[in-house]
Amino acid sequence: VQSGLWPNDTAEPVRRLRTAGLEAFSERGFSGATTRQIASLAGMSPAALYSHYASKADLLFDISHAAHEYALRELQREFAIEGTAVDRVRRLTTTFAQYHASFHTATRIAQYELHSLVPDHYKVIVELRRAMHKIMREAIALGCVDGALAVDDLDSTTTFVLSLGIDVARWYRPGGRLSPEDIGTQCGDLVIRMLRRVRSGA
């Protein structure tokens, strides 16, 4: 399931190493995992791993980058669909939460190991995260202009809205009562309730 994150043109050895990295980092954390274990999980020699990644840090960046790019592309696609401002915010938050459930292993690593990225890698990831924040902020702002939504603090409300989706990576358990689709739908509904303008007197 998680391998759906990698673009179709990803080379087979890279695909196997990323998947092995997901497994190793999620079980032992970035610090605890070794390149030897990762190579072994991928059914490769450490030397073969090093022909693709200079270091464990490079593999972490590659995984984190793929996960963040995937999420950003999903948000960009949803943003571009025509419809009301409320529908747009609902689609964005539904898709974002569902993504964090469907790819919970990768997204958990992407969130929890941000501090393990080297500074140059971190900068790249932060830019992708800023781009996601900007899309969600713009969608909420359009809803406020439209009059359907109303918020007191656009920036922090955007952070809280993204947070509801991101934190799904922490609490989602595969095989539980709720599917990733259910979680997405519920998150979208809750966000719209949270942001909808309440008519005075209601």
Add this chain to the structure above:
Amino acid sequence: VQSGLWPNDTAEPVRRLRTAGLEAFSERGFSGATTRQIASLAGMSPAALYSHYASKADLLFDISHAAHEYALRELQREFAIEGTAVDRVRRLTTTFAQYHASFHTATRIAQYELHSLVPDHYKVIVELRRAMHKIMREAIALGCVDGALAVDDLDSTTTFVLSLGIDVARWYRPGGRLSPEDIGTQCGDLVIRMLRRVRSGA
């Protein structure tokens, strides 16, 4: 600031070791930190550390346990205060989010290193987390009985509501535009908007 988590009667060496553990685990992760580093940060010998903690895992449990007990006590205290059901949910969510900002180092470790706990320790922490879920669930249920709140799925809504507070530990930056108090207030307001029953026709 973070040392406010330890009860007043905590012995001085334990206090120093917990604070050193916070620093080491937050910088290097549980796997990456060593008992030698932790002892050194506490200004103690590794032997002195071992007279208080049998292992690094015991220290992690001690920190996680203190953080979870603190949060549970805060929720219990807020739950017990008299007032309307809406006020109770608002107070619980405000306090919970503020707590996760004020003690972000400890709460981030408590969240991110759950998988590093040994099974017996994990069981104890899961019980404390269940108790918190139960309190929030009950407060929301009382609001629904009261008619002021309305939710479709009480269990998952409770998870989303707690999630908004927990995830503050991830995104809060000390010295930013919003204080822990501001974040708490905003979170409480957003949760009430999210859960409030909408009159039909409004």
